[in-house]
Amino acid sequence: MNLGKTIAAGLAPVVDLVYPPRCPLCGDAIARQNGLCTGCWSSLAIPGSPQCRSCSRPFGSDTASDAMTCAVCLAHPPNHSGIAAGTLYNDASRQLVLAFKHGGKIALAPMLAGLIAAQIADAEPDNLPLIIPVPLHRWRLWKRGYNQAALLGRELEKLGKGQLLHQGLARLHATPSLGGLGRSARQRALAGSIAVPKAMRKRIISRNIILVDDVMTSGATSDACVKALLKAGAETVTIACFARVLDEALDAAA
Incomplete structure (x- = not known):
């Protein structure tokens, strides 16, 4: 100790x-x-098996298996290498996210990260992935005082899930709040806003990445981050979040 x-x-x-x-x-x-x-x-709604082998979407059916691919991934194969979600987004996880993200309850980070870590496979000690938080624009970071994704990433590092790289991604310009926007509108708002800084590119080439955020809603923000990381030479990118919005999975579990 x-x-x-x-x-x-x-x-x-x-x-x-x-x-x-x-x-x-x-x-x-x-x-x-x-x-x-x-x-x-x-x-809390904890995702369970069987899950889609591409995106870890719970099937909610005993006849499915972990070797199957969901209809969403069949129609639109993802760029990422999987999604590790600690919980499905419901009233309980929403309250925790609001307290953590907007209520200043940063002491919740170890508990939230612990739930995420339970969904991430262990890596070889000599081949740990890089843990990269979804970035905030500097003005939003200044206003909030902390990046909640970075706090989760720090806890995941403590739990042995990888090596934290705080500034692996940068938000080049401020974007409007994405709440209430559809997927296409979110993608337009995020276009060109996220990139890998030049100083970070050598560290990212050929590395496996765990991209960390608190909530995954439409996937537009994580998609923009994944594309930037792969463009910079990352080998794989796995998305890790505390809460994932999947209403159909909640309905199946109810």
């Missing part, structure tokens, strides 16, 4: 005394900081 972990472990009882652990969703008392109560854990 390193010094930082030793100090944190020693201070934990004091922190718990001053700030009794509470579930960030319902406020009930819990055993430790940065967790959820049993009821709220069960309200």
Whole structure:
């Protein structure tokens, strides 16, 4: 155990005394900081098998298998090498994302990243992928104070999932909020806005990449990032997110 972990472990009882652990969703008392109560854990929708072999979309059918490809990927083969989503987007994951992303609850990062890490296959220690967060434009970063994707990436690095490269991608100009826009409108808004900085290209060539974000909605932002990374010479790009919007998968699981 390193010094930082030793100090944190020693201070934990004091922190718990001053700030009794509470579930960030319902406020009930819990055993430790940065967790959820049993009821709220069960309200999260965790993707399960069988899944599409290309995009990890849950099939919601016992007759399917992990060797099958979903209709979406058959119609439009993806550029990425898979999607590792910690949860499917529902009311519970939405509340956690809002608290983490807009509510300043950055202490949620280890828990959210832990759910993502459970969906990422282990890599060989001598061939760890690069972990690259979806970038924020500098003005949005200045306004928010942190890049939530970078915080998740840092925790994934601590969990041994790869080597964090903070500035592997850059947002060249500000884009409008994508909320409420359709896929085509999102793609137009993002056109030419994301690229690999010249200083980062040598580090990305022939590397496997884990692209990290908090939420994957239409996939327009991640698509723009994947295209930029592959254009710069990346070998593969796997998308990792805490919550993935797949309403049909939620309906099948209900």
